[in-house]
Amino acid sequence: MLAPLFSSKLLLILFFGTLFGLILGVLPGLGPTTGGALILPFTMTLDPLSAIVLLTSIYCAGTYGGAITAVLINTPGTPAAAATCLDGYPLAQKGEAGRALGMATVSSTVGGIFSVVILVFFAPILAQLAYEFGQPEYFALAIFGLTMLASIGEGSPIKNLIAGAFGILISTVGKDFMTSIDRFTFGINELTEGIGFIPVVVGLFAMSEMLTQSTLINQIFNRIALKAIKLPSKDDYKKTWKTILRSSGIGSFIGVLPAEGGTVASLIGYSEAKRFSKNPEEFGKGSIEGIAGAEAANNAATGGAMVPTLALGIPGSATTAVILTGLIIHGVRPGPDLFREQPDFLYGIFGAMLIANILFFIFGFFGAKIFARITLVPNKILWPMIFAVSVCGTYSLNQSIIDVWIMLFFGVLGFFMRRYGFSVVPVIIGLILGELVEGTLRQSLVIFDGNWLMFFTRPIALTFFILSLIALAFPLIRSRKLKKK
Amino acid sequence: MKNVQKSKRANKSLPFFFKDEFKVSFIIIFISLILLLTTFTFDIVPPILNRGIQPATFPKALLILIIAMTLIVYYLATKNPWKIEKKLPRSFFLTLFSFIMFVIVSNALDFFLAISALSIFVAYYWGEKRLFYLLLVGIIFPIIVFVFFETILGLRFPPGIITNIYYS
Numbered sequence: 001m002l003a004p005l006f007s008s009k010l011l012l013i014l015f016f017g018t019l020f021g022l023i024l025g026v027l028p029g030l031g032p033t034t035g036g037a038l039i040l041p042f043t044m045t046l047d048p049l050s051a052i053v054l055l056t057s058i059y060c061a062g063t064y065g066g067a068i069t070a071v072l073i074n075t076p077g078t079p080a081a082a083a084t085c086l087d088g089y090p091l092a093q094k095g096e097a098g099r100a101l102g103m104a105t106v107s108s109t110v111g112g113i114f115s116v117v118i119l120v121f122f123a124p125i126l127a128q129l130a131y132e133f134g135q136p137e138y139f140a141l142a143i144f145g146l147t148m149l150a151s152i153g154e155g156s157p158i159k160n161l162i163a164g165a166f167g168i169l170i171s172t173v174g175k176d177f178m179t180s181i182d183r184f185t186f187g188i189n190e191l192t193e194g195i196g197f198i199p200v201v202v203g204l205f206a207m208s209e210m211l212t213q214s215t216l217i218n219q220i221f222n223r224i225a226l227k228a229i230k231l232p233s234k235d236d237y238k239k240t241w242k243t244i245l246r247s248s249g250i251g252s253f254i255g256v257l258p259a260e261g262g263t264v265a266s267l268i269g270y271s272e273a274k275r276f277s278k279n280p281e282e283f284g285k286g287s288i289e290g291i292a293g294a295e296a297a298n299n300a301a302t303g304g305a306m307v308p309t310l311a312l313g314i315p316g317s318a319t320t321a322v323i324l325t326g327l328i329i330h331g332v333r334p335g336p337d338l339f340r341e342q343p344d345f346l347y348g349i350f351g352a353m354l355i356a357n358i359l360f361f362i363f364g365f366f367g368a369k370i371f372a373r374i375t376l377v378p379n380k381i382l383w384p385m386i387f388a389v390s391v392c393g394t395y396s397l398n399q400s401i402i403d404v405w406i407m408l409f410f411g412v413l414g415f416f417m418r419r420y421g422f423s424v425v426p427v428i429i430g431l432i433l434g435e436l437v438e439g440t441l442r443q444s445l446v447i448f449d450g451n452w453l454m455f456f457t458r459p460i461a462l463t464f465f466i467l468s469l470i471a472l473a474f475p476l477i478r479s480r481k482l483k484k485k
Numbered sequence: 486m487k488n489v490q491k492s493k494r495a496n497k498s499l500p501f502f503f504k505d506e507f508k509v510s511f512i513i514i515f516i517s518l519i520l521l522l523t524t525f526t527f528d529i530v531p532p533i534l535n536r537g538i539q540p541a542t543f544p545k546a547l548l549i550l551i552i553a554m555t556l557i558v559y560y561l562a563t564k565n566p567w568k569i570e571k572k573l574p575r576s577f578f579l580t581l582f583s584f585i586m587f588v589i590v591s592n593a594l595d596f597f598l599a600i601s602a603l604s605i606f607v608a609y610y611w612g613e614k615r616l617f618y619l620l621l622v623g624i625i626f627p628i629i630v631f632v633f634f635e636t637i638l639g640l641r642f643p644p645g646i647i648t649n650i651y652y653s
Binding site: 041042044045055140156159160161163164167168172176178179181182183184186207210211214215217347378379380381383384385388389392395396399401404405408411412419420421438441442445 | 491495505509513520523524527528530540541543544548549550551554555556557558560561567570573574576577579580581584587588591592596600602603605607608611612613619621622626627631634637638640641643
């Protein structure tokens with residue numbers, strides 16, 4: 001599995017990717033999704049394996065990096081680290097920041113490695129199953145992926161679905177791929193090629209975050225001093241090993257579900273840790289189990305999310321949507337054929353994720369104090385710099401100034417979406433899945449001679465439709481249960 | 486929790502057209518309707534070339550779905566009003582203004598100049614008054630980024646008053 005990585009160039013990329021991912025994770029507002037999108041144009045100078053190794057190492061390390069900020073300044077570096085704040089910061093306030101970060105580092109590493117094992121075993125099985133899929137099955141699968149958007153995060157399910165539908169609508173801009181008829185181009189030549197993924201992602205994540213930061217410039221963070229990171233004690237291991245394993249399983253499973261990701265995984269991992277704990281009253285006051293539950297789950301979601309991404313071409317999370325774009329840009333088509341034709345490439349990715357998990361453990365353990373200092377970089381310096389990189393990176397892909405304007409437009413739109421409770425992640429997933437949804441629907445209708453009911457005669461497609469209904473009903477059932485409580 | 490309840494009460498006392506839930510729903514539906522009308526201007530493919538459905542059918546269905554879901558969101562909001570968001574500070578509007586200025590300057594004068602001007606403007610209005618740091622974010626860093634993209638990625642930036650000097 002590691003053989004494809006034994007080249008000094010790839011190891012160097014892995015080293016810097018992990019380092020860069022950690023820095024991105026530590027900086028509130030950035031994170032692996034935005035960072036991945038910003039770095040994507042730079043990967044054009046690399047071969048496909050190097051590019052994906054870079055992106056996956058950023059993904060793994062960035063997910064862990066969020067915990068450092070969550071523990072020390074009570075602000076999650078990434079959304080996936082939100083649950084870590086609940087106990088990480090109170091424990092740090094008690095003068096045990098080193099212990100909190102030690103547990104976060106160990107549980108993140110175990111969760112991450114556990115999920116790579118899941119990825120190695122399950123991705124080929126899923127890819128094998130996907131050989132049975134025709135156009136109707138892929139259509140039903142994409143619909144299932146989209147309906148899963150209803151249950152991401154804590155936001156309104158319907159708002160998430162609106163955002164997802166909007167993402168699909170964006171994918172229809174440009175020439176219709178079957179008939180070459182212009183749609184929503186409004187006479188602008190540059191739009192005939194469609195709206196690119198990078199301007200939308202950089203706009204929705206980086207630029208909207210810049211606008212959000214502009215509303216918080218007077219905010220002062222109370223940073224807790226970190227003397228040294230401490231490995232968990234025997235007592236801590238005794239208390240948490242079951243939680244770490246349970247959360248690793250939960251995180252991997254949630255990660256495999258299309259569109260779900262580390263944020264949902266960590267919230268469920270945390271609440272399950274509390275449910276099974278002998279001391280649930282300690283949660284929210286600095287419970288070491290709470291940190292372990294959240295961190296193992298969010299890092300376990302990284303490998304899980306790569307399963308549908310590689311095996312089916314359906315992103316498991318927002319960051320894997322960026323990785324999927326990286327694959328497509330480099331001419332690699334994810335799916336069952338990838339497993340048959342390029343096993344070395346896949347093993348390279350698996351190995352890179354495994355090494356990245358070990359590397360961030362080492363970097364985190366020895367360098368947490370330095371990374372904690374990165375949070376001191378003032379926003380008034382950081383964000384103008386991010387703006388310069390965002391603008392040049394977006395321009396570089398097609399050398400189009402229109403792309404830069406599109407990025408700024410989506411930045412403003414993303415800001416208002418977030419302000420009024422619409423998550424921006426479904427837009428990205430919708431944009432990625434849009435072409436698949438429309439393409440498979442139209443091709444299926446050709447196969448079925450226009451008979452829509454034929455979809456329900458295919459067992460796999462029918463199963464996905466039933467799962468879609470469950471995915472839509474789940475948030476309703478959950479909110480009713482919460483109301484009853 | 487108390488603050489949320491207070492703001493919800495405050496929101497209930499507003500006329501419906503001032504409420505965020507109405508404004509947001511109205512904007513989404515209004516734009517969706519315009520786009521829906523636009524779909525009727527798409528070319529129609531003759532039956533012999535048409536594969537499955539007309540090119541306009543899929544976007545039409547999506548837009549109707551968005552409108553329907555927005556109506557549900559609004560209906561739910563009438564039962565459970567959204568909390569009133571804080572007023573946006575001056576720094577937000579200045580940053581938004583800098584985006585607009587960026588588009589104008591990059592189009593009319595120079596791409597590099599626009600990046601540089603925006604960086605200095607934003608850093609200054611976000612509270613950075615030290616000259617060295619303003620020069621760092623406004624000139625030194627954009628030059629590094631510019632040269633990096635130009636030399637390593639082989640990128641050619643759009644012509645402009647400063648870029649032309651560099652290329653000549």
